Amino acid sequence: MxxxxxxxxxxxxxxxxxxxxxxxxxxxxxxxxxxxxxxxxxxxxxxxxxxxxxxxxxxxxxxxxxxxxxxxxxxxxxxxxxxxxxxxxxxxxxxxxxxxxxxxxxxxxxxxxxxxxxxxxxxxxxxxxxxxxxxxxxxxxxxxxxxxxxxxxxxxxxxxxxxxxxxxxxxxxxxxxxxxxxxxxxxxxxxxxxxxxxxxxxxxxxxxxxxxxxxxxxxxxRLIKEQNVGAFRIFPGMSASLLRQFLQPPIRGVVLETYGAGNIPATRADVLASLQEAINRGVVIINCTQCAKGSVRSAYESGSVLAKIGVISGADLTIEAALTKLA
The missing domain is CATH 3.40.50.1170 (L-asparaginase, N-terminal domain)
Structure with missing residues (x-):
């Protein structure tokens, strides 16, 4: 008022x-x-x-x-x-x-x-x-x-x-x-x-x-202290080794920028294995859409596979908000 x-x-x-x-x-x-x-x-x-x-x-x-x-x-x-x-x-x-x-x-x-x-x-x-x-x-x-x-x-x-x-x-x-x-x-x-x-x-x-x-x-x-966080953008034809290298210590939190409603190539077993390996080490991974409008939903197989391995849905968080919230 x-x-x-x-x-x-x-x-x-x-x-x-x-x-x-x-x-x-x-x-x-x-x-x-x-x-x-x-x-x-x-x-x-x-x-x-x-x-x-x-x-x-x-x-x-x-x-x-x-x-x-x-x-x-x-x-x-x-x-x-x-x-x-x-x-x-x-x-x-x-x-x-x-x-x-x-x-x-x-x-x-x-x-x-x-x-x-x-x-x-x-x-x-x-x-x-x-x-x-x-x-x-x-x-x-x-x-x-x-x-x-x-x-x-x-x-x-x-x-x-x-x-x-x-x-x-x-x-x-x-x-x-x-x-x-x-x-x-x-x-x-x-x-x-x-x-x-x-x-x-x-x-x-x-x-x-x-x-x-x-x-x-x-x-x-609640001061921000964690600096070992980052954002990784999914793109067509990306190398799994590039993602695996990004997820190596000391990284502790990642904003995964995905397609559309939170999708990644579900047929890429090497990509999913890299994500699963990091999650098993305690890395927190948040799924956020690359789109400016809309939110992450598990409407497609290519999105639901992320939830199954422990990737957290960022819903309609912006990339900036997700990154600073992780910190």
Whole structure:
């Protein structure tokens, strides 16, 4: 629900990404301190008659007061690693009781991985956590950064949605249910198996029936520690020795990216033997479809053989969600 307190507090965790980059000699690069300067200079993010880092009032009269934690160094999201996911989760936990919501500014390439990881690490989350970024930097005259940033700040500050979300192009998604679908379009993300949690137009329409119920227990962290996990994509004519090599120690968990509704070539006894051997050693293997929409089902023999040897159905999990959940 939208809150009606006079002022709501949001912590912006700025990790890097295109949104805060400027053109340099070798292309776009992030600049320390620049993001906060830009927000101070824009009316949507700074009411000139209010204290620093305070927005003008919303239609319902609520202001958002925000602080910024800027990471050093700022990262292109292609350089994001497991330890950075843990750092973000720990920062949210550290400041959890000081703010009403959290906004993570992040590069788009691995944003879904981070959103998925946070959704599994922040157990019993009661506050709104939103990730956003942009395809065009804030430094460019024509950009999608202002719209994404203000929309995400609005959702994090004015609405109680106890989930890790991703906001992009006027839509709020459940973070672990979406994927990056477009490398250059402004509507870069989509959630094929779950409708957006909110759509922002003339009015903000929240699909409250989809929002998870706020937990009663206090927030706790379940940190990601396992790095010996990976994803293997099934493809026609693949070598069983390649799969067997991939499944060797120290691997402990695998997302098996299969055809259609969770199928593999059922006639490949060598492939099935490699999978069975790994499962017998304790490797956890999750069956996820290569398709963007739909789920794993045992409707065909080529899919049911996996269940029989102990491969776990990933249902409609995205590859990113399955991988971070394994970790």
């Amino acid at each position: 939208e809150m009606e307190n006079t002022t709501r507090r949001v912590l912006i965790i700025y990790t890097g990404g295109t949104i805060g980059m400027q053109q340099g000699e070798n292309g776009y690069t992030p600049v320390a301190g620049w993001m906060e300067e830009q927000l101070r200079s824009r009316y949507a993010f700074q009411d000139p008659y209010a204290p620093p880092r305070t927005t003008p009032p919303s239609k319902s009269g609520v202001r958002i007061s925000y602080d910024i934690v800027e990471y050093d160094p700022l990262l292109d999201s292609a350089n994001m690693e497991t330890r950075h996911w843990v750092q973000i989760a720990q920062d949210i936990k550290k400041y959890y009781h000081e703010y009403d919501g959290f906004l993570v500014l992040h590069g788009t390439d691995t944003m879904v991985y981070t959103a998925s990881a946070l959704s599994f690490m922040l157990v019993n989350l009661r506050k709104t956590v939103v990730l956003t970024g942009s395809q065009i930097p804030l430094s460019e005259l024509r950009n999608d950064a202002v719209n994404n940033l203000f929309g995400a700040l609005t959702m994090a500050g004015l609405y109680e949605i106890p989930e890790v979300c991703l906001y992009f192009d006027n839509k709020l998604y459940r973070g672990n249910r979406c994927q990056k679908m477009d490398s250059s379009g402004l509507g870069a993300f989509s959630s094929s198996n779950l409708a957006p949690l909110a759509k922002v137009g003339v009015e903000i329409e929240v699909a409250w029936h989809l929002i998870l119920q706020a937990p009663v227990r206090p927030l706790r962290l």
